[in-house]
Amino acid sequence: MAVGTHAAGGGIPVRAAQMKYSTGIARVIHSPLYRYTLGAVAEWRYGRILLLAGVPVVWMLMMHIGPIYEMLRISLLSSYPPQPGVEARFTLDNYALFFSEKLYWMPLLRSFIYASIATAVTLVVVYPVAYYVAKVVSAGSRSRALLLLLAPFWAGEIIRIFSVIMLLANRGAVNVLLREIGLTERPIQMLYTSFSISFGLVYMVCLYMLLPLYSAIEKIPKSLLDASADLGAGPFTRFRRIILPLSRDGIVSGCSLVFLTCMGVFAAPILLGGPTTSMFSETISSFFHGASSRWPAGAAFAMIMLAASLVTVGLFMRVVGGTKQRTF
Amino acid sequence: MEPVVQFENVRKSFGSFVAVDNLNLNIERGKFVTLLGPSGCGKSTTLRMLGGFETPTEGRILLSGRDVTMVPPNRRNVNIVFQDYALFPHMTVAKNIAFGLELKGVDQKQIQRRVSELLELVQLQEFASRLPSELSGGQRQRVALMRALAPDPDVLLLDEPLSALDAKLRQTMQIELKAIQEQTGKTFMFVTHDQEEALTMSDTIVVMNNGRIEQMGDPASLYKRPGSAFVATFLGETNLLRSDVVGTDAGEAAVRWNGMTIKASAGALSPKAGDAIYVVLRPEAIQCSAGEPGVANRVKGRIRQRVFKGNHTSLKVEIGEGHLLNALVHPSEVEGLSLDDIWVGWSAEATTLIPSRNAS
Amino acid sequence: MRAMFHDWPGLALKSFYWLFVLYLFLPLSLMVAVSFKDASFISFPLGNLTIDWYAKVIQDKQFLDACLYTIMIAAATTAIATVIGVWIAMLIGSLRGATQYVAFAIACLPAVVPGMISAISLRIFITTIDLPTGTVAIILGHVVHAVPFVVVMVLTRLRSMPGNLVDAARDLGADSTVTFFRVTLPYLGPAIFGGMIFCLLLSSDDFVRTFFLGGYRPTLPMLIFARVQSGMSPEINVMATLVLVVTAVVGLYAEYLTRRSRIR
Structure with missing residues (x-):
């Protein structure tokens, strides 16, 4: 693919006779220490399987499935962590607790609504941007255009949430600007409201929408668009009939990713929200802190959130992505 | 003289598909032998069995008199020139060629001498420190050939190595390949579906069809005296x-x-x-x-x-x-x-x- | 005339793109600007500028300690997650059919589960295995979170690798271990490098896992979070700005290196 000379060449070719070759590797693999240990295992069929699969399988079972399994188990216990003199027994009370009080289920509903709003807004806002980068920008400057969008996300969750405060605070940039141009007398309360939470969520997660959309749209062959334009399709027809259906995969995975992330945010509602906007992760968290910690209830609530999120995403995938496109 | 390669009643099946059936083949040392046949005739499977990448379902394979049927590829003294060359993209030309020697435990001086010798053979001395991505198709082909020759194999296996080249270059490479074979005196086992390649280079052609040997012999007699309609139509018009x-x-x-x-x-x-x-x-x-x-x-x-x-x-x-x-x-x-x-x-x-x- | 009329969607998209870039950068720029404000509270307009806050922050013991701690955790996370991620990717790459699908799903699980739930489940899990909250627990949590990203990046590269390379190495006398270290690993190099940078950023940015798994020693995001909660001051802007600059430099440098290796 590349033109030009290798760094070691540097224009003046190096003769093969002057180059250094590795003889250490032979010393290692021909040493008895290697031949009777790793070498022997690598020669043996089941040894190879063990080498390849041993660590990954143990890790994935223990660290990927283990915590979720453990959370499920705890959510069905009457008490945890174990205390002397108290015997934990199997119970469904922790799940029943959730439905017993508005104080518990209301935040989940709120989380759900915020996540849905953030997902919808992100999709509408990010789609044109992804399309622009994938199809309008020339191939040469595409990665630069993409980089400009990625860069702000290296800053991290907390810093980005904090920067939103600069914009929305009572003496923040927006309010000061509105006052300066004479639109308002007194600052509008934007921070610690539903608005600031939604705004912050969108600001936090739009990258997760951008990347799947971009890669889906980028795969649509340009010739297809040209062909349809040739057949007299206007920009809107082209968008509705060709681009949108063909980028469906990107829409589904982008929306799922954004929704799941929004359901699981913890810092944003604490920093940007007020007492009336508390979300479900705060509810769950409260079970794990303070003197009155009730882990099993927290675990049960987390399971409920996990189930609710996954079911929603599953349904969404079925509805939007379910009818498989016929490819031509 | 003892044949360098012996296939004895070798059979290889994948599920119900029989790729190679009852193969008996002796290859003499120092010969350029071509396995010729249409795709799916079992020639590539035969080559991969000799290379150690497939294990025969039945029968045995002898290499210089030693039974290598169950020996893994890294422990048999045969080397392959792959169809798409399979040069290591992160290693220079010289490092690619030295790869097999390094693993054998050859000392520094000898590797240096051998690599430059081989590069000289194909006139690529100037390219020793280039990466494969900086070479042309024909140059890559030569490097792949030298890499496989470097560890001094009993047999050199070539798996349709010319098929990625354009027609003109292919003809040049045919001549060059034959010249290198004669110069080094190595046994070459060449697999192709191109009858012209087979006729140009081979000492012996083995025509295969449906997993069996259809006929084998030197190019001229095979061309003049085909033993079956398949051979007659496959070799030339x-x-x-x-x-x-x-x-x-x-x-x-x-x-x-x-x-x-x-x-x-x-x-x-x-x-x-x-x-x-x-x-x-x-x-x-x-x-x-x-x-x-x-x-x-x-x-x-x-x-x-x-x-x-x-x-x-x-x-x-x-x-x-x-x-x-x-x-x-x-x-x-x-x-x-x-x-x-x-x-x-x-x-x-x-x-x-x-x-x-x-x-x- | 005609051309302009035809290209109005293009122009609209272009303006929209730049508006979006403005939206992404505006809050961060304001944050940087306030870090120079000569007052002890956050408000606009900026008024007089000063670098006194910077002088104060770089002498802040707690801040420096948090920097060091964050870097240490990120380095450990990166080292462990890279090894495990590459290993898992190698396993998945060698599987076929349904097994491959299942293994891939399990490998990606920690990246799909909402962050809060992942944090809670890890908190419960470390109690079960009797691991106290603190450094080791944080690293473990970060590794679990980072591994799926390494797996995906490495697997993408692995799938583009010509299958013959491994055969060629075996043919030339390398056993499977030597083949992995001499051929496969160098081939995966760029993807592994990308994955490592990703791990560094993931770990140093992480808040929710650190919050639940950490002890009393704060990492940078924890420190900034705590300071924001206890009252705003341009000091926080300074810390955030410093972190922003460092991550941006790391990110850009990584981007530059991967692009250079791609051109090769």
Whole structure:
């Protein structure tokens, strides 16, 4: 693919006779220490399987499935962590607790609504941007255009949430600007409201929408668009009939990713929200802190959130992505 | 002398599909042997079994007299030149070539000498420190060849290595490959579906079809005396005339085809009158003239198609009603001939008979 | 005239793109601007500028300690997650059919589960295995979170690797271990490098896992979070700006290196 000379060449070719070759590797693999240990295992069929699969399988079972399994188990216990003199027994009370009080289920509903709003807004806002980068920008400057969008996300969750405060605070940039141009007398309360939470969520997660959309749209062959334009399709027809259906995969995975992330945010509602906007992760968290910690209830609530999120995403995938496109 | 490679009753099946069936093959040291056949004929599987990448379902494989049937690829003294070269993209040309030597535990000085020797052989000394991505197709091909030769294998296996090159370069590489084989004296086992490649380079051609050896021999005799209709049609262009034997006489047979009697050399066959048989007649054995030619077989015909191809002219000649013969003649032979009334003729020695039960 | 009329969607998209870039950068720029404000509270307009806050922050023991701690955790996370991620990718790459699908799903699980739930489940899990909250627990949590990203990046590269390379190495006398270290690993190099940078950023940005798994020693995001909660001051802007600059430099440098290796 590349033109030009290798760094070691540097224009003046190096003769093969002057180059250094590795003889250490032979010393290692021909040493008895290697031949009777790793070498022997690598020669043996089941040894190879063990080498390849041993660590990954143990890790994935223990660290990927283990915590979720453990959370499920705890959510069905009457008490945890174990205390002397108290015997934990199997119970469904922790799940029943959730439905017993508005104080518990209301935040989940709120989380759900915020996540849905953030997902919808992100999709509408990010789609044109992804399309622009994938199809309008020339191939040469595409990665630069993409980089400009990625860069702000290296800053991290907390810093980005904090920067939103600069914009929305009572003496923040927006309010000061509105006052300066004479639109308002007194600052509008934007921070610690539903608005600031939604705004912050969108600001936090739009990258997760951008990347799947971009890669889906980028795969649509340009010739297809040209062909349809040739057949007299206007920009809107082209968008509705060709681009949108063909980028469906990107829409589904982008929306799922954004929704799941929004359901699981913890810092944003604490920093940007007020007492009336508390979300479900705060509810769950409260079970794990303070003197009155009730882990099993927290675990049960987390399971409920996990189930609710996954079911929603599953349904969404079925509805939007379910009818498989016929490819031509 | 003991053969360097021996396949003994080797059979390889994938599920219910039999890729190689009852293969018995001995390869002599220092020969250029080609496995030739259409895709799916089992030639690549044979090569991969010798390389150690497939294990035979039955039978055994001997390399220099040693049973290597169950030996893994890294422990057998054969090396492969892969179809897409498989050069290590992160290593320089010299490092690629040295790879096998480094693993063998050859010392620094010797590796240096061997690598530069090999690069000199293909005139790539200037390219030692280049990466494979900085080479042309032909150069990569040469590096791949040298990398496989470097550890001094008993047999060098080449898996359709020229198929990625363009036609002109392929011809140059054919000559070069043969020259390198002669210079190094190595046993080459070459796999291809291209009959021209096989004819150009090989000492021995093994024609394979449906997992079996169809025929093996040196290129000239295989071309001149094909043992089956498959070999006759696969190796070069041919006219295959289905006929009946009417009589035999001292290594020659008289057969009837299309109302005429053809005298043909019987070859190894001893046909009897009444046998159904194929006559193999190569297009270049046919001569055309205005007057009656003085050869054993001659007949009148009409030229139905004439294509000028520079150093030769390709003809379709109709004999009788609807029987077409392909002929290749020198352009001067057909200059000024009337298209509707010519003589075609060929000698008895130019033809071969093959039994029709082999016809597919 | 005609051309302009035809290209109005293009122009609209272009303006929209730049508006979006403005939206992404505006809050961060304001944050950087306030870090120079000569007052002890956050408000606009900026008024007089000063670098006194910077002087104060770089002498802040707690801040420096948090930097060091964050870097240490990120380095450990990166080292462990890279090894495990590559290992898992190698396993998945060698599987076929349904097994491959299942293994891939399990490998990606920690990246799909909402962050809060992942944090809670890890908090419960470390209690079960009797691991106290603190450095080791944080690293473990970060590794679990980072591994799926390494797996995906490495697997993408692995799938583009010509299958013959491994055969060629075996053919030339390398056993499977040598083949992995001499051929496969160098081939995966760029993807592994990308994955490592990703791990560094993931770990140093992480809040929710650190919050639940950490002890009393704060990482940078924890420190900034705590300071924001206890009252705003341009000091926080300074810390955030410093972190922003460092991550941007790391990110850009990584981007530059991967692009250079791609051109090769």
